[in-house]
Amino acid sequence: MEFLRMQKWSLALALAATSLSAPAIAQPAPAATQKLHVDMQYFTLPNGLKVVLAKDTIAPTVTIAVYYGIGFRVEPRERTGFAHLFEHLMFQGSKHAPKGVFDKTVTNAGGINNGSTRFDFTNYYEVLPSSALDRMLWLEADRMANPVIDQAVLENQQGVVGNEVKVNVLNQPYSTWPWIDLPMLANTNWYNSHNFYGDLKEIEAATVPDAKSFFEAFYRPSNAVLVVAGDLDYAATRAAIEKYFAPISKKPAVVQPDISEPRQTAEKYKSRVDALAPKPGYAAGYHVPERLTPEWYAMGLIDQILVQGDDSRLYTKLVQQTGIAGEIGGGINGDLGNMFNYRGPMLWSFSFTHDPTHTPAQITKAVDEVIEGIRAKPVTAVELARAKTKMRSDLYGEIDGGGRVGLVDLLAVHALFDNDPQAINRIEEGFAKVTPALIQKTAQEYLRKTNRSVYVVEPGAKGAAQGGK
Amino acid sequence: MKRVLLASLLAIAAATPALAQDFPPPPPVGEPKPFKLPATETFSLPNGMQVTLVPYGIAPKVVVSLRVRAGNVTEGDATWLADLTAAMMKEGAAGRSAGELATTAASMGGDLNVGAGQQATQITMNVLSEFAPAAVQLIGHVAIRPDLPASELARVKANLGRQLSVALSQPGTLADVALARTIYGPNHPYGRVVPSAAQLSGYTIDQIKAFHAGQFGAKRAHLYIAGKFDAAAVKVSIAKAFGGWASGPDPLKLDAPHQAGPRVILIDRPDAPQTTLRLSFDAANAGTDADIPQRVTNSLLGGAFSSRITTNIRETKGYTYSPGSGVAFNPGDALWTFDADVTTNVTGAALTEVFKEIRRMQTEPAPEEESKGIRTYMAGLFAIQNSTSPSLVNTLATRDTLGLPGDWTDRYVPAVLAVDPAAMMASAKASYPLDKLVLVAVGDLKTVEPQLKALPELAKVPFQRVSVP
Numbered sequence: 054m055e056f057l058r059m060q061k062w063s064l065a066l067a068l069a070a071t072s073l074s075a076p077a078i079a080q081p082a083p084a085a086t087q088k089l090h091v092d093m094q095y096f097t098l099p100n101g102l103k104v105v106l107a108k109d110t111i112a113p114t115v116t117i118a119v120y121y122g123i124g125f126r127v128e129p130r131e132r133t134g135f136a137h138l139f140e141h142l143m144f145q146g147s148k149h150a151p152k153g154v155f156d157k158t159v160t161n162a163g164g165i166n167n168g169s170t171r172f173d174f175t176n177y178y179e180v181l182p183s184s185a186l187d188r189m190l191w192l193e194a195d196r197m198a199n200p201v202i203d204q205a206v207l208e209n210q211q212g213v214v215g216n217e218v219k220v221n222v223l224n225q226p227y228s229t230w231p232w233i234d235l236p237m238l239a240n241t242n243w244y245n246s247h248n249f250y251g252d253l254k255e256i257e258a259a260t261v262p263d264a265k266s267f268f269e270a271f272y273r274p275s276n277a278v279l280v281v282a283g284d285l286d287y288a289a290t291r292a293a294i295e296k297y298f299a300p301i302s303k304k305p306a307v308v309q310p311d312i313s314e315p316r317q318t319a320e321k322y323k324s325r326v327d328a329l330a331p332k333p334g335y336a337a338g339y340h341v342p343e344r345l346t347p348e349w350y351a352m353g354l355i356d357q358i359l360v361q362g363d364d365s366r367l368y369t370k371l372v373q374q375t376g377i378a379g380e381i382g383g384g385i386n387g388d389l390g391n392m393f394n395y396r397g398p399m400l401w402s403f404s405f406t407h408d409p410t411h412t413p414a415q416i417t418k419a420v421d422e423v424i425e426g427i428r429a430k431p432v433t434a435v436e437l438a439r440a441k442t443k444m445r446s447d448l449y450g451e452i453d454g455g456g457r458v459g460l461v462d463l464l465a466v467h468a469l470f471d472n473d474p475q476a477i478n479r480i481e482e483g484f485a486k487v488t489p490a491l492i493q494k495t496a497q498e499y500l501r502k503t504n505r506s507v508y509v510v511e512p513g514a515k516g517a518a519q520g521g522k
Numbered sequence: 523m524k525r526v527l528l529a530s531l532l533a534i535a536a537a538t539p540a541l542a543q544d545f546p547p548p549p550p551v552g553e554p555k556p557f558k559l560p561a562t563e564t565f566s567l568p569n570g571m572q573v574t575l576v577p578y579g580i581a582p583k584v585v586v587s588l589r590v591r592a593g594n595v596t597e598g599d600a601t602w603l604a605d606l607t608a609a610m611m612k613e614g615a616a617g618r619s620a621g622e623l624a625t626t627a628a629s630m631g632g633d634l635n636v637g638a639g640q641q642a643t644q645i646t647m648n649v650l651s652e653f654a655p656a657a658v659q660l661i662g663h664v665a666i667r668p669d670l671p672a673s674e675l676a677r678v679k680a681n682l683g684r685q686l687s688v689a690l691s692q693p694g695t696l697a698d699v700a701l702a703r704t705i706y707g708p709n710h711p712y713g714r715v716v717p718s719a720a721q722l723s724g725y726t727i728d729q730i731k732a733f734h735a736g737q738f739g740a741k742r743a744h745l746y747i748a749g750k751f752d753a754a755a756v757k758v759s760i761a762k763a764f765g766g767w768a769s770g771p772d773p774l775k776l777d778a779p780h781q782a783g784p785r786v787i788l789i790d791r792p793d794a795p796q797t798t799l800r801l802s803f804d805a806a807n808a809g810t811d812a813d814i815p816q817r818v819t820n821s822l823l824g825g826a827f828s829s830r831i832t833t834n835i836r837e838t839k840g841y842t843y844s845p846g847s848g849v850a851f852n853p854g855d856a857l858w859t860f861d862a863d864v865t866t867n868v869t870g871a872a873l874t875e876v877f878k879e880i881r882r883m884q885t886e887p888a889p890e891e892e893s894k895g896i897r898t899y900m901a902g903l904f905a906i907q908n909s910t911s912p913s914l915v916n917t918l919a920t921r922d923t924l925g926l927p928g929d930w931t932d933r934y935v936p937a938v939l940a941v942d943p944a945a946m947m948a949s950a951k952a953s954y955p956l957d958k959l960v961l962v963a964v965g966d967l968k969t970v971e972p973q974l975k976a977l978p979e980l981a982k983v984p985f986q987r988v989s990v991p
Contacts, residue, residue: 111580112909113555114902149545153833160828161895162551163902180906184552191548198545212840212865219795220843220863226691284555296546331687362633363612363624372681373620379681406684439629446583446631446650453581455910514691 089448089481093464094287095474098295100303101275105464105474106290107282109457114164115183115283116457119193120465123271124173125249126312126397132267134251137170138214138259139267143177144168145206147192148199152206155192162188165456170249172386172395174469180456183284187293193279194297197272202264211257218253226329230510231336231404232388238323239338239400239506244312273304278468280461314340314398317504324413324509334510335378335416336404339499341385344396345471350483351495352401353392356384357440358432358492359423360403361447364439367403370423377416378405391451393480394462396470400506401499413509421502428496431489444484452477554898557905559931562918563753569769570741573760574918576748578911583631584749585911586657587646588665589919591773592737594640594711595852600733601717602682604638606725607670607733609678611636611645614669623660630657636664640712641852641923643738648912654751655759662763665743668734672727683722690716693791693798693863693964696990700787701800701962703988705780705857712778712852716991739770744922748911778855780804783960784983786974789990790967797869797965798861801876803954805849805856808924814934815949816858818941820847822896823883823950824860830879831860841865841872851924858953866966870973873961877979883950887943901935959983 093107128136146152159166164181179189222228233250240246279298281290317340327334342348360367360383371378383403385392392399407416432440451459468474498504564574597603612634613620627634630653635646645664647657689695699715706713745764747756783803806812817825824831824847835841845862864872888896908914921930956979963970967987974980 109580112905113557114905114909149548153828153837156828157895158551160826160899161891163554163898163900163905165827165903165906182554182902182905184554187549188551191546195545209837209840213836213843216796216841216843216863216865219865223795224693224798224863226688293549300545329691331691332684362628364621364628368624369621376677376680379684406688408680408684439625442631442650443628446648449581449583449650450648453579453583453910455913456906 089452090478091452091460091464093474094291095468096291098274098299100299100301101273101306102298102301103278103468103472104291104294105278105280105468106285106287107280107460107464108285108287109283111283111457113183113284114180114456115186115281115285116178116180116461117186117189117193118176118178118280118461118465119197120174120176120278120280120469121272122173122276122307122309122469123175125170126172126244126247127271127310128249129267130243130247132255132259132263133248134214134256135259135263135267136175137249137251138210138256139264140168140170140175141210141214142202142206142264143196143200143272145210146201147196148201149195150192152201155196158185158188158192171390172399173397174394174466176462176465178458178461180458186281186285186290190281190293190297194301197274197277197298198301200268200272202261202268204261207259207261207264211259214251214256215253218250218256222250224329226331226514227327227334227406227510228329230327230334231338231402231508234323234325234508235336235338235388235402235404235506236400238321238508239317239340240314240398242312242314242398244310245314245398271307273307274298274301275304276307278465280465280468282457282461282464312397316340317506320502321506322509323507324511326511326513328513330510330512331514332406332512333409334404334406335413336402336508337420338400338402338506338508339504341399341401341499342495344399345483347483347486347491348495348499349392351487351491352385352499353444354437354440354484354487355427355492355496355500356392356401357443358436359427360384362443366423366426367420370419371405371416375419377407377411377419381405394466409512413507417507424496424500428493428500431493434489437487437489437492441484441487445481448480554902554905557935559908559914564928567740567761567764569765569767571764571767572744572922574744574746575753575756576746576911576914576918577750577753578748578914579750582651582750583648583911584651584654584657584747584751585646585648585915586654586661587644587746587915587919588661589642589644589744589746589923590665590738591642591742591923592733593638593642594714595776596737596774597711597733599709599714600725600729601714602686602722603725603729603733604643604737606679606682606722607730608636608638608643609682610670610674610730611664611668611734613674613678614671616663616667617669618663620674623664626660627657632657634660634664642919651750654747654749655755658745658747658756658759659763661745662767665738666764666767670727670731670734675727675730679723679725683719686716686719686722690991693794693796694861696789696791697798697800697861697962697964699990700789700964700988701802701859701960704785704787704960704962705802706778707781710778711776712855718991737771740764740767741769742771742773743767744919746915746919748915776854778852780857783958785960786980786983786985787960787962788967788971788985788987789962789964790987791964792966792968794965795866796863797866797963797970798863799869799873800962801860801873802960802962803858803958805858805953807854807856808851809926809930812949812952814937815941815945816849816953818897818900818938819883819946819949819953820849820858821900822888822892822946823847823879826896826899828899830882831876834875834879835862835864835872839868839872839875841868841875851920853924866969869963869965869970870977873974873977873979877956877977880950880954880956884947884954887947890943893943893946897939897941900938904935904938
């Protein structure tokens, strides 16, 4: 029951043959002899809870995840940061497992757990010995059915989240740049463009009735997916899930707000002074094609060609040739996830710090030379093949990453957003179909200057080596 | 209109009937199944280089990682010369330019990563399985035949200078630099964490070439390969790539005496919303009889999320977001440190709770259930942490750097499970002598210093204000 099986990949082999015929080939051709295959079972309970089970033999552990379809861009107005605050509240105990029991159970069984809030979901996961699987399912079911939300836990977690904002934003150079600043600039729809970490005042103003209504509205079985991966027995795990989760009341599906963005038609630019930052920073973002379309797959490979890795065109130009930057970070949803785990509008972005010897205008000129290059000329077969190899290696790395967290994430988002976790076995096909012509067509529409937003940080700290006194 | 969404959520909440079903009782948690690390094969080349091969994992990927015992510890007072050398090693090797190296690595599905740490420089690639022999060759070229081109030096130094400047704008870096300087003294390699900007910009290409020529060699090198790979082909490749490497110097042996506390070191960061804290004590060296008991004791005190300190100052008091504690090991040296960022006006209150938890560990045996729980946690964590090839390589490399025996990784879990509450209490008494503490606080001193002065534990302790760098 291995989840990666050796198989022939006829489509990829055909592409490899094409690239071999290209006269300029200097690299070993990608030997695409293997294809991702995750073994899984997928079903939905009568109350609407989606369930994905994926068995493997890596280690005698299981990874359990519950993803709720409530992200920070779906949270109510006037309560910025509420989705994230609520994530914390879900760790504060449930009717049959008071505060502390959940975390203690995980630890004492020999496991780890965590949760996070992202654009379109809030997730909770545990990695622990498989001998604790049934107890964890029981605990997850109890907090899905009966979390404890009262004044004491709300106040406590307002303090904790306040400290999280202080440590990550208020007391840090660059703070919200670019991961919050750039979406706020590039998007026009409030849902996509508000401060999703939350205004401290609004976090502190949240009340118990607000929290309870938030739970009732979004934390329901029909708005969730449960994933269990690892050392499991399919039939026994399904039986346990039915026992603990099936009794939770059925409620109608959540109606998501309209989070669509209009086509951007003019370049945007913004700058701010960061009192703690010692060096300027440059970030640019472009709206990307809709998820799972041929153009979106092409955009994933454009990301590989332009910004991922030291062979990428922007790295070569900005780091190696001009010395503007030392390193470049970026991607589709690059600051808060990856190109798979969101739904709705998204940016492809990149960012770096630099010395004040280069002005934003000079940097934009260098960036444009790279971007216009991929818009003007088709990529070579060799470069496209290399991008596909990098993508495949990244995907295997994600799937085979620590604690199966990456695997579980891919399964969960494809179940939650697309009702189709098997789609992860077809990801490679989507990329394999991309041609140089599709890359160029996609670049021409989505890498337009008028689809771009640039957010610049100006250093406010005195001196290059600003330290403490 | 701003309250409309919240109001409608409340209406939904009111309409939902309370759960009528009885919740089933919690199922038991069984004993974890044993986890065994995969078998490894270790051998030496005639020139003294060590090689460890670990067939592991399911995805068709492989990690190839060379660790050379040339790091900050061997750079003398030329702080960050090792970092600069590592960065320059990516700028070309065996006649291939930086761009050609990057493109070659990318076509294998991975990046070429070169980085210096305190003990070693590592050259690592994480590639698709079929490229394992080719990755060995590339790493061999970079390790043995780097071009170290003078033409790239100014740019690479500027990049490191920018990293230094950004690091020094973060309160955590200031605290770490001040702590190391206090414990080890400014003239010991462990006490010299960062160079001055002028020192960094003054390094010459001749210094870099001399560092590579003098500090790199086969007797200081250990190559780890983990993942799916063809062992026979890899061995041939290793002999070809590394067989001709000069033996070079033996690994450096270095004493690291600690400067005794008690001392309080303060760094002013006017109006900072949080105080960044480090509280340190000398720790037992890795592999000594006291080592494993101190690790278990640390986990219960502050090392795990469910630890006493985290439960107290985060989950009960809400003073902080992510407190933690742990032991940092070097060959012949170990230091225990608690760290946290706490809201400024509760700095004293948070430390009071930390001291209280330390005393409780020293005076009361841990209840059996809590003690068993933390042992199980550590055993489980070992399985989770070593379930990927890159993390397993790090575990083995750390073991080897610290001079621990080959079977240390097999003995770790049984040793952890054997630590009883009496041993933990004894460890707490030996490990956390409050009258010898070293405390570093980075924050708004006009508010923080009076709070610290009011603590009975710090009443007779000398306070000193310092600046970094």
